[in-house]
Amino acid sequence: MKLQLSVLVIALLKVQLSHASIFNQHEETSTNTYHSRITGQLLSGGEQQLGGFGDAMMPLMQNQNNLLFADGTVMLGQELRSTVSGGLGYRGIKQAGLSQGILGAYLFSDYYQTRLKNNYWQLNPGLEWLHERYETRLQGYIPLSRRNQTYRHTYADDIPERVLRDSGKSNHLGGARGHSLIDTPVNLLEEFGPGVELEAGRFIDYGKGFWLRAGGYHFSYNHAKNINGIEGNIEAFINDHMSLLLQNNYDNQNQNRFAIGLRVNFDGSSALPHSLESRMTAPIIRHLARQSYGDALPTRRSFQASGPTTVLFNNVWFFSPDGTLPQGRATTLANCTAEHPCSTIDTPTAAQIALLTPDAQLFFATGKYNILPNAINQNNWVNLQDGQSLLGRNTGWMTTATGNNQPLINGSLIWGNSNPIIASGAVYNMRVNNTTVTANIVSTGYASNSSTNNSVMSVSAFNSMTLTRATINTKFSGNVKGTGSNNATYGIQTATIADSIINALTSGNTTNGTSNPVFGIVANNAVVTGKIINAKNKGTIDGMSTTGALDIVTSNQLIFQSNTASFIKAISLNGTQPVSAFARLAYNLTVQPTV
Structure with missing residues (x-):
């Protein structure tokens, strides 16, 4: 906390010193053209999207063409998501070719509490160019906290499918392997990472006026797949203080997300609406990737071993309805493995298994198995060997089968x-x-x-x-x-x-x-x-x-x-x-x- 506040104080002093001459130069003609501005926003959509923020901008130093300001934001989402953010920024009206525009720079510090109850700090610097009809904003997200944080301890066999999918990693720490079942204690991780967002917009002077914006974002992670996405939104003005928002995001984590909402603004510039001066106090729209969820940034879920691997069962021969026919006396250790299971058991195969590995455990996954007649057994029965046992397991063999999931042998x-x-x-x-x-x-x-x-x-x-x-x-x-x-x-x-x-x-x-x-x-x-x-x-x-x-x-x-x-x-x-x-x-x- 002290580190983040120190960064802001240093930045404030630096900006004040570097721009003191700019404000002093125009002090004799300066008026309080720019006032404090308050913005509120709420977005909602499918897939549990519900997020909003309240933002306040307060001028610190100003003249007609320059504004140094402080800005604070509180963003909330479902399941106790929250972000508290504070920062400093500068905006100045500059000549660019034949027209004028506003060059802006800002630096925020974000404190983010995730739905998994992890806490995360990041810096959010940005640059922007604002015009009456155009705007462009580039911003980054720099981690200040650990980039992976544990939210649960479990075993590799119990890693949720969502975590495996989100991490993009294969689970080699648990499961059926060869003729064994193994498992490993793991930490389930929430992954954070640096990112960048870029957005450009065009104002359309139709009706009350509306903005069309589009952009993209990229976030990288240590132990999970990167996130790449695009976003677009329409901000249609209802009056001078309220606008309707239509927003759509698409990325390789959430796929498509559409949300609708409202944005309200109060006070700020006393200039005419949609003029260049009125844009000096326009809200800085950040956290584009997960704004509709109330998240400061997208996170990934991953896993990491936290202890040694343990062999749960050895000398296991695997059977699945999707397996291949048993090989009888030709059976070797390459048969009836987890990777290449057999589809049923017969007398010659049982005898050969006993020669290769006495007292074998025969694991049958959920499904139906028919004992087939053969040259030795004309009827549907199998002669098993001393010490062999049959165990019913759920698909994947890791857990005990119950009820109708128990394998059925005919x-x-x-x-x-x-x-x-x-x-x-x-x-x-x-x-x-x-x-x-x-x-x-x-x-x-x-x-x-x-x-x-x-x-x-x-x-x-x-x-x-x-x-x-x-x-x-x-x-x-x-x-x-x-x-x-x-x-x-x-x-x-x-x-x-x-x-x-x-x-x-x-x-x-x-x-x-x-x-x-x-x-x-x-x-x-x-x-x-x-x-x-x-x-x-x-x-x-x-x-x-x-x-x-x-x-x-x-x-x-x-x-x-x-x-x-x-x-x-x-x-x-x-x-x-x-x-x-x-x-x-x-x-x-x-x-x-x-x-």
Whole structure:
């Protein structure tokens, strides 16, 4: 603050000394031709444009042809934008060729508070040439404060799209890269910079008279794209004190902005309107680039790393509906990357991924994925490898998918088989729908000690299975000859189910069969927490001995964590009466309230 005031004081003394002889020379004929002038302006338009200023000019020294003045401005906009500005200026009537004009020079100091609550000082020098019918004004903006100021701390993954767009920079500090997810703490910056504005105008003597003006501006920034723009305005006089303003700006930040407003002037020169002398106290119109917003200058938003980069997830293989088909046994580390994701997963690709990077995490972005039949798996199921997990992510893979944004897999996910190949797996934040029969080589038995010739399973693991915030739907509508089974989730040893929705529905018929049960969860041991488990059997059984719908089937222990058991729904519409897992097939049952 002291620096800016000192600059103004020095400038005032310098101007007074250099021009003292000019004013003294005409002192004997000098009269107070020029008086204090007050100007007010308000502009409004689309895209939240609303800004105005109040400006006052006070003569310090004068004669008929020369004026030394002080000027102060207060400019306001929405969201607490404000600018307080003070300065000194000189105007003198000079001979130029066959006509006269006014040569002016001024220097202002601006204190600007932005909508992001940053504070900024700048100098605003300018030169002008004023005529009854013409005018030209050139002015600059010189930073006195830091050119980038932090307004928020965040991480690279959370940089708003507007900031990325405004900065013109690519975000290499966070996101999916290769087979990893990285993130970096960053400062979000408001960028200030030096600038220049040039405007020229022509007075049209029609009606009350009006000015046509056009100009351009340029501002540069350290960590963001420069701003280049043009502006034009019409000032149409309504009377001697009021005029109508039509203004349009176009630049590479805001694109097109049109605003309309009013300008009022009181006192100033006692000369005739639109005469050369009347222009000696004409307002100095500044801040052309963002006048309709009440901003002292345009600013940019940018970002800068504030700490080291962290690897959030490694050993990640990426999948997207817009990806390319998996390469099976030809898969290398160049496949299924963030830059080149795969479009689905199949058995050969899962096996090759396990060889390259054991315990891989398979990240699926929002969208639909079909498990396709292949030479190994004739039906729509994939044999996954021990330790592989599937995770549902939003587009871009950086955040967890929820609701309808969870990826949808059409087909069956099987870890291991009954050869036996023991494998464990996990599914997080995904939806799985399956309606096709799983091959006998995979499912010849399950935890409730039954056997099956035809099983329909959505998610199965021949060791332990973990489901978290998943939706698993299994539906079988075909006819079964012999023994059939419908399992939504199937874990030979342990099933851990948390905040998931399990639906199993059978509507087909069984002939010459002994069993056609519908199971929600099948495991030796199960830990179940919350949400919905729904098993329903609508089929007819011929020659049956066992059928029904069972939500949870365990042969050892079930730990059931919930504040209510009301979400359990076991329905058998044909065949035997409903059979609850709690009554018949759960051993060592423990019911625990959720925390």
